[in-house]
Amino acid sequence: MIRATFTGGNSLEWLFRYDFDTLTTIALWSIAAVLATTVILFVYTVGLRVATISSNQQRRSFLARWRDVFATSMLDREFAAQQTLPRVRRADRIDLLEEWNRARSMVYGSAVDNLIDLATRSGIPDLARRLFRSRRMRSRILAVQTVGHLRLPEFRAELGELVNDENTALSITAAAALVDIDADSGIALVVPMINRRRDWPKTRVSILLRQAGSERISEPMYRAIRSEGDSGKTYLLQFARLMEAEILDALVGDLLRESRDPGVLNAALKLVSGFAGVPRIAALTQNDAWFVRMQAAKVLGRVGQEEHLSLLEALLDDPEWWVRYRAAQAITTLPFLGPNQLRRIRLRQSDPFAGDILQQAFAEVGLA
Amino acid sequence: MVEDNEHVAYMLEFMLERAGYDVILAANGRDAQAAVTNIEPVDVVLLDLMLPYVSGYQLIGEIRDDHDWQYVPIVVLSGKVLEDDIVKALDLGANDYVTKPFRPEELLARLRRVVADNEHRALVR
Numbered sequence: 001m002i003r004a005t006f007t008g009g010n011s012l013e014w015l016f017r018y019d020f021d022t023l024t025t026i027a028l029w030s031i032a033a034v035l036a037t038t039v040i041l042f043v044y045t046v047g048l049r050v051a052t053i054s055s056n057q058q059r060r061s062f063l064a065r066w067r068d069v070f071a072t073s074m075l076d077r078e079f080a081a082q083q084t085l086p087r088v089r090r091a092d093r094i095d096l097l098e099e100w101n102r103a104r105s106m107v108y109g110s111a112v113d114n115l116i117d118l119a120t121r122s123g124i125p126d127l128a129r130r131l132f133r134s135r136r137m138r139s140r141i142l143a144v145q146t147v148g149h150l151r152l153p154e155f156r157a158e159l160g161e162l163v164n165d166e167n168t169a170l171s172i173t174a175a176a177a178l179v180d181i182d183a184d185s186g187i188a189l190v191v192p193m194i195n196r197r198r199d200w201p202k203t204r205v206s207i208l209l210r211q212a213g214s215e216r217i218s219e220p221m222y223r224a225i226r227s228e229g230d231s232g233k234t235y236l237l238q239f240a241r242l243m244e245a246e247i248l249d250a251l252v253g254d255l256l257r258e259s260r261d262p263g264v265l266n267a268a269l270k271l272v273s274g275f276a277g278v279p280r281i282a283a284l285t286q287n288d289a290w291f292v293r294m295q296a297a298k299v300l301g302r303v304g305q306e307e308h309l310s311l312l313e314a315l316l317d318d319p320e321w322w323v324r325y326r327a328a329q330a331i332t333t334l335p336f337l338g339p340n341q342l343r344r345i346r347l348r349q350s351d352p353f354a355g356d357i358l359q360q361a362f363a364e365v366g367l368a
Numbered sequence: 369m370v371e372d373n374e375h376v377a378y379m380l381e382f383m384l385e386r387a388g389y390d391v392i393l394a395a396n397g398r399d400a401q402a403a404v405t406n407i408e409p410v411d412v413v414l415l416d417l418m419l420p421y422v423s424g425y426q427l428i429g430e431i432r433d434d435h436d437w438q439y440v441p442i443v444v445l446s447g448k449v450l451e452d453d454i455v456k457a458l459d460l461g462a463n464d465y466v467t468k469p470f471r472p473e474e475l476l477a478r479l480r481r482v483v484a485d486n487e488h489r490a491l492v493r
Contacts, residue, residue: 067375071382074472102375109471210449211469241450 062092063099070103073111073118080114085122093127097142100124104149108211116150125150132158141173148177156181160189168199175200176208183212191220194239195232202238209242218243222251230261237267245273253279262289269295274303285311290320297323301330309334313345316354324353328361339367369393369414370400370427371445376468380414380445387476397422404430409437412483417446417457425460432461439490441482445470 020028065086073080088096100122104115119125128150131143144162147155159181162174175193179186187209194205209217221243225236233255240248248271255268256279265284269292272278284296297315300308312334315327331337331345346358369384371377372395381391392410394400397419404427413431417424424444431437441463446453449467457465463482466475 067378068382071379072386074379075383075386075476099375103379106376106379106469107472108469109474111472206449207447 059092059095062086062089063095066096066099067103069118070100070115073114074103074107075111075114077110077114077117080118081121085118088122094139094142096122097124097127097131097146101142101145101149119150125152128152137167137170141170144170144173144177148173148180151181153181156185163190163193168197168201171197172200172204172208176204176211179208179212183216187212187216187220191217191224195224195228195235198235206239206242209239214242214244218247222247225251226254230259230264233259234261234263234267237264237271240271249273253277256280256284262287262292265289265292266295269299272299272303274299278303281308282311285315290318290323293318294320294323294326297326297330301326301333304330304334306336309337309345313349313354316349316357317351321357324357325361328357329364331358332361332365332367342367370397370419370424371414371416372396372419373416376416383472383476384414384479387479389479396420397424397427400427401430404434404437409440411440412479412486413440413442414479415442415444415462417444417448417453425456428457428460428462439486439493441486443475443479443482445475 069083069085072083100115100119104112104119107115124146128143128146131139132147132155134140134143144159148159156178159174159178163171163178165171165174175186175190178189190208194200209221221236221240225233225240228236237255240251243251252268252271252273255264256272259265259268265287266289269284278284278299281296281300285293285300287293287296293315297312300312304312309331312327312331315323316331318324318327332342337345342358342362346355346362349355349358369377369380369391371380371393374395377393377395381393384391389411392403392407394403398421400415400419401422415424415427419427424446428442428444431440431442442461444457444462444465445468446457446465447468448454454465454467463485464478466478
């Protein structure tokens with residue numbers, strides 16, 4: 001039973017009266033405690049939110065200041081070497097490292113030297129050295145990337161070991177860092193590993209090879225492809241376009257002459273430039289694997305001469321639709337055939353499939 | 369400038385403004401299409417190829433088909449490095465092609481050159 005009376009004045013006075021029964025007193029105190037906790041939590045949440053917003057604003061402004069410094073340094077060597085740099089708080093160091101690496105990945109040439117000068121002045125190498133020993137994988141990867149971008153030769157041996165690490169991100173980052181530090185020895189070590197490390201993202205491998213330059217990668221790539229088995233050859237040929245054109249032509253010619261593996265032949269045919277002719281092209285248009293015949297038809301569409309027309313016509317009644325389709329497309333793209341000659345080719349086809357597929361290919365290029 | 373990577377866009381914008389350009393940034397292909405439709409032709413378009421919504425290739429075609437923008441020079445700045453990609457962009461009507469990573473001074477020089485060439489051609493037109 002509640003015997004409390006509300007008298008106005010101090011609104012909490014009733015809470016401290018002692019003429020409630022025990023249960024009511026407990027209930028009232030519980031309500032008061034819940035209300036107080038709610039208020040405290042609310043204030044705490046608002047405080048946290050304000051602190052987060054303020055910290056994000058500080059971080060954004062810190063990054064904006066440094067981005068301006070990086071961008072100016074890319075273009076201005078004197079600025080990179082002499083300009084007073086913004087202060088870096090301990091808490092901002094990782095952000096600075098990440099931002100510097102982003103800027104460094106964007107450019108090459110003299111801008112890289114300027115960025116390295118700037119990094120040296122802002123203490124980035126020391127921070128990278130400390131993080132290199134970190135147990136946290138994210139920090140280690142960032143450090144590995146940084147020592148590569150800074151071209152610190154003292155880490156070459158350790159990076160050589162990290163290339164073999166089971167962690168894909170760490171090992172490919174170490175491979176890229178090795179190439180950054182010393183492209184010749186880095187490529188000599190990394191290229192023979194590409195086939196074994198199929199977990200490495202192909203895009204990262206392509207970027208690494210491209211940054212090393214076609215002149216530098218051609219010989220190691222040639223050797224690696226020649227020494228691998230059929231599966232390895234097929235895999236590595238995906239990156240072969242980054243090699244020098246003359247060496248690639250020679251390699252493709254050799255593979256087309258020597259290999260009997262459909263995967264290798266398919267991959268090699270994709271790389272034919274035509275400057276050195278296409279070895280065994282007649283045999284390849286009759287290969288047992290339909291995708292090799294299809295690829296051969298595509299090649300002839302790009303580099304075929306008049307003597308190859310009969311090979312393409314023979315493919316128009318191939319049992320596989322894709323082979324017929326690519327052969328028909330190839331015929332329409334041959335530069336020495338005009339519209340009237342193309343129509344005559346269609347008329348002389350006795351096989352109805354050959355006539356149909358030619359008609360479709362002609363329609364695609366607006367030829368009735 | 370049509371560039372979807374926030375960091376690259378910031379750096380480029382800073383560099384271009386420092387070199388004296390007024391920069392209008394479109395962060396995706398759709399914004400770039402809207403810019404082509406709604407604003408006066410600019411001196412030069414610096415274009416990435418891999419963009420959200422509308423590809424850089426499509427934008428090159430649309431700029432070349434636009435009555436007002438057709439003569440605006442386009443410099444492609446892209447991570448695509450294969451010969452086929454470069455040839456495709458130039459065939460579609462790009463005036464120049466620079467691959468990422470890039471040399472900042474070289475990029476600025478190429479922009480200056482295409483702008484100057486276009487001004488010269490405008491006099492002839």
